[in-house]
Amino acid sequence: MPAYQAPLRDFDFVLNELIKVQDVLPSLPGYEEASQDIFSSYLExxxxxxxxxxxxxxxxxxxxGCQFDPATKSVTxxxxxxEAYKQYCELGFPALDxxxxYGGQGMPKSLAFPVMEMQCAANVAWSMYPGLSHGAYSAIHAHGTDEQKATYLPRLVDGSWTGTMCLTEPHCGTDLGLLKTRAEPQADGSYSITGTKIFISAGEHDLSDNIIHLVLARLPDAPKDVKGISLFIVPKFHQDDSRNSVYCGALEHKMGIKANATAVINLDGARGWLIGEANKGLACMFTMMNAARLGCGMQGLGIGEASYQGALAYARERLQMRALAGAKFSDKPADPIIVHPDVRRMLLTQKAYTEAGRALSALLALQLDIEDKHPDADARQDAADLVALxxxxxxxxxxxxxxTAANMGVQVxxxxxxxxxxxxxxLVRDCRISQLYEGTNGIQAIDLLGRKVLLDQGAKLRKFSKLIHKFCQAHEGNAQLAEFVGPLAKLLKEVGExxxxxxxAAMxxxxxxxxxxxxxxxxVGHLTYAWLWARMAxxxxxxxxxxxDAFYQAKISTARFYYAKLLPEVEALKASIKSGAQPLMTLQDEHFAF
Incomplete structure (x- = not known):
């Protein structure tokens, strides 16, 4: 496979020409010095x-893969x-944003997201170790006591300690209301925590001096369901370096991301400390979960980019048959396969999805920066609503x-x-998990439609729609952009309908x-990408x-491909949505038998 090359030119386009982060960041307290030159040096x-x-x-x-030693319950x-992790820490990347x-560099998410994409593209299994740690940092920073922050954050920031999130149990994944891990209060203010967690990414390894597990568990008097879940900090080692009773019981045998230690974690009276309020643990964990969901999106983006680069290099070199319109390289025994329309369809699909995804990630990163730092409360709320949606x-x-991009890479x-x-x-195997963990993509769909759209009667969606409507209004009558603005305005109206x-129907x-x-x-994804491609054009x-130069002509050509070849999927989606629930729900359960 060809060597990965970070798409620095496209990062520059998205950050500085499309999203224009430098028009916003200097006005946000704390980001005044996050200049374009600083961005460029970090990205390089x-x-x-x-x-x-x-x-x-x-x-x-x-x-x-990772190797588990049952005798010592350790993972190599x-x-x-x-060595790579040590260098990563020496370069200061754990502290970036x-x-x-607590020793951080205070850089914006607008810089951290492109760095995350590069890590995911280069080695997604490795990227998960610092990624989980950053999630633990975020949860403790948002919900921890001053003492907890002082104890844990500096070590997470410098990378000497890493973190995990421990939610899933053998009998419950999405439905955390079924969770059984229990936490018993102790006289010293700590809790004795007992239970088993599975699918714990980076749950045990040899990269850091300590691992800080964030564990969901129930107190003895907790209400049933998700209303009775609390969040606890459970370190592998205590402050006095004594070993806590939290151990790796096994490593999962997986389809992909084999170099990340996906562990079974057993807690047998492990000492932990409550983070946030009792029985409010799920809200605390969602600080980490929402970051992890965006991180999953970055995994899909990074792997799509890696597959595109590999497929493109191969398509330029692999000789097979002649172009249908006649030989393009008559000095060679056959033409490179990049001349064939179907190969170009796959490469352009990879390119179109990847570049639009990069634009979306930059948009969301900037909104997170605005939500965090903007002095105006309304601006912060608008940004938060857009991120939530x-x-x-x-x-x-x-x-x-x-x-899809990874599969097409194999096909090329x-x-x-x-x-x-x-x-x-x-890349196919590694990408597959991103559609499953941190809430399957079906759960994400229910979250979008149920919680983010219908629950607030479409308030967040209307805010987003206004952005697209303003763009269409601003370019009404623009002959150059008519091929994009017309279909975009039509799709926006149809999404509303x-x-x-x-x-x-749901009523x-x-x-x-x-x-x-x-x-x-x-x-909604196609609406979002269509808007971003119109803006890129x-x-x-x-x-x-x-x-x-030709970089910009390629953007226009790719936008045209997206609108002509990928956006028509919306017609099938609309028809499927309008067919309702009956085609799914009328078949009796027993008739699924074989």
Whole structure:
């Protein structure tokens, strides 16, 4: 597989020409010095690390996997992982967007997200170790006591300690109301925690001195269901370096991300400390979960980019047959397969989904910065609403599209794509989990339609729709953009009509929303990408008129491909949504038998 190359030119386009982060960040307290030059230096350093340290480890680490020693209950990560993590910490990347009060660099999310994408593209299994740690940092920073923050955050920020999130149990995943892990209060203010957690990413490893587990458990007098869940900090080692009673019981045998230690974690009277309020643990954990869902979207984006790069390089070199319109390379025995329309369809699909996903990630990162720092409360709320609405879209649409891109990468390689040595099939296996964990993509669809749209009578959706409507209004009559603005305005209107129809149907039949949810999320995803591609075309036309290079013409051509070849999926989605729940629910359970 060709070496990964960080798409620095496209990062520059998205951040500085499309989203224009430098028009916003200097006005946000704490981000005054986050200049374009600072961004460029950080991104170049991250690119060098990902290209030269992480990417070369990726395939061999997949072959080697993590090794579990039942005698010591310890895990050894693949060769090179520990050294790469040490270098990552020495470069200061764990501290990038963390609070300076705890040793962080205080950089914006607008910078942290592109760094995350590069890590995911270069070596997604490795990227999960610092990714989980950052989630633990975020939860403790948001909900911990001053003492807890002082104890744990500096070590998470400098990378000497890492973190996990321990939710899932053998009998419950999505339905955390069934959770059984229990926490008994102790005289010293701590809790004795007993239970078993499964699917714990980075649950045990040899990269750091300590692992800080954030564990959901029930107090003895807790209410039933999710109203009775509390969150606890459970360190692997105590402050006096004594071992806590939290151990790895096994490693899961997985389809992909084999170099990340997905552990069974057993707690046998482990000492833990309550974080946040009793019985309010799920709300605390969602600080981590929402970040993790965006992180999943970045995994789909990064893997899609890696697969595109591999497929493009191969398509330029692999000689097979002649172009249908006649030989393009008559000096060679056959033409490279990039001349064939179907190969170009796959490459353009990868390119279109990846570049739109990168634009969406930059948009959301900037909204997170605004939500965190903007002095105006209304601006912060608008940003928070946009992030809330689009987080399930980013998680599900970006990972579904990333998986599509990875599959197409294998297809471009043909039979060689099925062979492990080329590295393309690993991307398919690694990407598949991103559609499952942190809430399956079906759960994301229910979250979008049920909680983010119908629950507030479409208030968040209307805010988002206004952004698109203003764009369409501003370019009404623009001949250059007519091929994008017309279909975009039409789709915006149709999404409003579909939303109203689903809402009315759900009032009569609650299954209606569940039946429509997955199609609805994909419909909103296409609306979002169509808007972003129209905006990218707008920027590209302006740059070309000012003497811009072929990069901008490629943006316009890719936007046209998206509108012509990918956006028509919305017609099928609308028809499916309008068919309602009946086609799904009328078959009797016993008739599923075989």
């Amino acid at each position: 350093a991250a690119a060098q690390f990902c290209q030269h340290e992480l990417a070369p480890l990726n395939r061999q680490a997949d072959e080697e 990560t693949p060769v090179g992982f520990k 963390c609070d300076p009060a 689009l987080t399930p879209v980013a998680k599900a649409f970006m990972t579904d599209n990333g998986y 390689f043909g039979g060689h794509g099925f062979i492990r040595e080329w590295g393309m099939e690993q 579909v939303t109203m129809g689903v809402g009315m 009569q039949d609650r299954d209606a929303a569940g039946a429509a949810a997955t199609d609805y999320l994909r419909l 707008e920027v590209a036309y302006a740059k070309l008129e000012a003497g811009g």
